[in-house]
Amino acid sequence: MGSKYTKHILFVVALLFIFRDLVGNMSTNLPDWRDYAFITWITNQNINHIKTLDFANIFNTNAFFPHTNTLFLSETFFTLSLVGLPISLFVKDPIILFNLLFLLTFVLNYVSSFLFWKKITKSEGVAFIGSVATVFSPYFYAQFGHFQMITYWPLMFSLYFLVESKRNKKKLFLVGLFLAIQFLASVYLTYFLCVAILLYLFFDFLKNRNIKSVLVSFFIIFSLFLTLDGVFIKGYMNTQKYFGVKREYGEYVGYSAHLTDYLFPRQQSYLYNNTFFKKWNAYNKHNLGEVASFPGFVLTITALLGIFGFKNSKNSIVVMFKKEVERYWFLSLATIGFLFSLGPRLNFNGVYSGIPTIYTLLLKIPFVEAIRGLERWSFLFYFGLTYFSLLYIKTIKRRSVLFIVLTILLLELMPFKTLTYAGSYITNNDEVLRDICSIQKTAILEIPVTHFDTTGSIAEGVSYITTRELATLYNHCHLINGYTGYDLPSIANTKNQIYESIASKDSQGFYKTISESGAQILVLNRKNLLPETITTFNKFLLELVKTSQLKPLGKDVYKIN
Structure with missing residues (x-):
């Protein structure tokens, strides 16, 4: 080889x-x-x-x-x-x-x-x-x-062809193509890529003062992107309008990084998997939402040395910054990634300060509100730091120093252990449902209805509802309920009405809710039910079977008449 x-x-x-x-x-x-x-x-x-x-x-x-x-x-x-x-x-x-x-x-x-x-x-x-x-x-x-x-491989390919392009139209075409591919992989990363492309074109203009070339590049890249992904963009917009999707301001704050996040390593790597860093991380009080991470000792130190040059004079040390367009581009990306990751309000170690940031103004720009998890902007921060780190690492001449630097870097980066989890998504009920839905695709309502009304934690609730979605690949049924990044009000209403009936011991109110949900089949997932509701559910099912409003098709599977 x-x-x-x-x-x-x-x-x-x-x-x-x-x-x-x-x-x-x-x-x-x-x-x-x-x-x-x-x-x-x-x-x-x-x-x-x-x-x-x-x-x-x-x-x-x-x-x-x-x-x-x-x-x-x-x-x-x-x-x-x-x-x-x-x-x-x-x-x-x-x-x-x-x-x-x-x-x-x-x-x-x-x-x-x-x-x-x-x-x-x-x-x-x-x-x-x-x-x-x-x-x-x-x-x-x-x-x-x-x-x-x-x-993010489409993002990296897009940036590769961008720096490779030198105004070559075929390569600019590939920049737009991979931008379109990235959109179908991750909308968030598409925003980050667009920022990187626009900044690159801006600095290209400052360097060459050729506005026509920049405009042609912009047109080729983004016209191809809109041509290929226009139907998907319109689909997102129409769906958002149809369902009335709107993010609360608190979500942007809750899913932002805190300033102190960048002091605590989240890496489950060889270097940080020890008692000292576990005790250090215990001081991190930002435990909810999305959390950024300390970049690492090597990445931080070498990046700083890569950003600034140092020159000894007789009586002083001079700090320098090379005026190169490429450096400006990566420094801008790192700065934007860091500032934007902090969200619209500054937070410090789990404490909300209320101090507004520049992102407060950005939220007023159309389409920007689509990015809810603002900590994710840190992608650009780490990306920019990596560039400057590599610049410095490239200058290290002594092999012993280079070996030490790279060894520590790998110990910081490489995961110590990456666990996965065994699970199953097919239940005995799915065999019954498969027989029904293989003849005619049928709509089913599963109880618990959402990840909020299951036994255990919210995380366990999400696992319950996503595995029930996964089970539809086997049973081929339609689900009335489900899980996504947005909680449908209609599903929440169905859930609320069911538990109001439970609280008031109203079996006919329960039947009215499930029959008006559009479901033809009711499935009860007993092991996921809230313990205090099981007795009432059992009573309801017995009553409704007796009155022929429900017909048993299997254990905990009922036809809604």
Whole structure:
């Protein structure tokens, strides 16, 4: 194979070792059974629509029946689905298929990052360091639970062709193409990519003073993006309007980073997996929402040394900053990523200060409000730091110093242990439902209705509802309820009315609610019910079966008459 490919083989081997728990349990395990179960459901459903040429329903999901275009209530995951389409010809199990896509995504992240940093640094060795630092950056640890946020290979390919383009129209076309692909992988990362592209074009204008060239580049990139993704953008807008989706101001504050987040390492890596850092992290009081992370000692120190140059004079040390367009671009990205991640109000170690930031003004701009998890802007912060870190690492001449720096960096970056979790999404009820829905697709209402009315924590509730969505891949039924990034008011109303009937011991009120929900089948998931409601549910079911308003089809499966 030659030494040329050794570093790439090492990355793949390291990846398989890091995710060895998943590799050894491909058919039973997922990184978690919450968002990852949801993504597995969406991805496999998209693939099934494409394989069967069911384009009339491609924006519809099995959940939230009879509403249409419900795919636009979350990320569409079409990029992941299209990558998985050829694999699905040989792999039929939804869990195995997703896990293969999961691992493949990290390989694509690595390849795209390597090409980008090789173009920037002009060094394969430094590019390898940069790609590993990108794939396993602090952002990886902060966003691991949101797979769409770490699917950024289209972003890296887009930036690669952007810096490669030199006003070449074919390469600008590829910038727009990968921008469109990124939108179908992650809307959030598309915003970050757009900021990076616009800043690049701005600094290109400052350098060359050629407004015509910049405008042509802008037109090629964004006209192609709108042409390819216009129907999806319109779908998001129409769905938002139809369902009246509106984010509360408190959500932006709650999902922002706190200033102190950048002092506490979240990396579950070899260096930080010890008593000292566990005690240090205990001082972090920001425990709700999304949390940013300390970049790491090597990344922080080498980035600062890369940003500023130092020159000894006779009586002083002179701090310098090279006036280069590329440096301005990356410094702007890092600054924007840091400031925007703090959200509209400044917070400090779990305490809300109320001090407004620049993001307060940005929220007034149309479409900006779509980004709820503002901590995620930190992607640009770590990205910018990585550039300056690589600049300095490239200048280290002494091998002993370089070895020490890279060793500490790897210990900071590489995950100590990445756990996955075994689970199952098919129950005995699904065998009954499959028999019913294989004859005619039928709408079912599952109780508990949402992740808020289950036994256990909210996280356990999310796991319950996402696995029930995943089960529709097997039973082929429509769900009246479901889970997405937005809680439908109609589902919340159904849930509230059911529990009002429970509280008032009103079995006919309960029957009225479930019959008006649009469901033809009622399914009771007993192990997920709130303990205090089980007795009343049992009583209701006995009464309604006796009056023939419900007909038993199996244990805890009832036809609504």
